[in-house]
Amino acid sequence: MEKQPYIVGVGALNIDIMGRSRRPLVQEDSNPGTIKVSVGGATHNACENASRLGANVTLITTIGDDYFGQIAEAACREAGINTEHFITFAGQFSSTYMSVHNNNGEMNIAVSDMSILQNMTIAHLHERDEVLRGAAAIVLDTGLPEEIINCLLREYGADVPIFVDSVSTTYAEKLIDNLQGVYTLKPNLLEAEIISGMKITDFADLEKAAGILVSKGAQRVFISLGRQGVYYRDAEGNSRYRCCKPMEQIANATGAGDSFMGTLLYAHVNGFSFEETLQAAMCVSMLTIQSDATINPQMSEQLLKENLHLAEEDLSVSPSALKL
16 A cells, blocks of 8 residues: 655744733733643644645654643644654753733733754754655754754755745844755745845845745745735746735734645645645635634635635736835
8 A cells, every 4th residue: 555645844843822911011010811822833833734734744843851842742643743753852841932912912022942942963863764755745944953954955855855944034044055955945025035145125126036046956936925925936937926815804914824834735745736836825824814823723625625715816916016
C-alpha cells in the first residue's frame, strides 16, 4: 500500500497567553479582565491549518517537560499533528508568549520567552533524517537558529520542496543571502524589502523585488500585501497579482498569514496549479479572519470547497495604481 504524502514542520510551537482588561489599563495595579490561553507559533499554525485541511503533518519542535509543554503536545495531537518527533528538554520552560491588552484590544505590553527553540541542533535533525528526506514538503520559520535553517536548505533543499515563512523583519535578515534551496518563500511587504534589499512603494518596485528574490534562489515567491492582496512570482517566469473583494466583517486578522502558508502546503501535496493555489490560500485566509481564534476551529477541506467564492477576484483593482 502506497504511503500518503506527508508534510514536516520544523520550527516554533508556543503557548500564547493573552490578557485583556475590561476597563482602560491602570499601570502597576491588578486589572479585572479576561485571560485566554492558546497554542501558537508560526510553523505550528501553518501545520495545524494544513492538517485541518486534510494533509498528513509531522512537527519537529522543542518543548520543556512542564505543564505548558503537555498542553501544547496534547493540542497538536487533537488537531491531527504527529508529535512523535518532538524534542523534550528536561527542566526547561516551553516557549511562551504573554501579552496584555487594553479594553479596546490594543496591546499594551508583551513578554516572550522562546529561547528553548534555540536548543535545537543539527544533530537533532540528523536523528530525524529519514522522516525529513521522505517528506513531500518541509516548512520552517526563521525563528529557528540560523545553523538549523542553513542545514535544512543545504542538506534537504535539493530533494524536498522547502517552504519558508520569514516571520518578521528581524528574522528575515537571516534570508538575505540564504535563499538557495528555498522552494516557496512567503514574506509580507516589509520582509520582502529586507530580503531583496530595496524599498517597495509601487507595483513596479514589487515586480522588481520579487524578481530579486527569485534570482537569489527562491523558486516561488508569494508576497502578502495585507488588504491589497498577494503578488506571486516563480522561477519559470509566471507572475500574478491577485486581490479579493473587501470583506464586510473581520473578527481577528492575526492568523491570516499562517493559514495562507498552511494552504500553500495543502495545495502542494494535492498538485494544485499556482492559480488554484492562490485562490485556495486567499479563501482560507478569509475564513480565518472571520473567526475570533488565530486558527479557525471549523477549518476543513469541505469548508474550503464550499467557500471558494469568498476568494472571488476584485477586478476593479488595477495593479499599476497600487501604492504600497
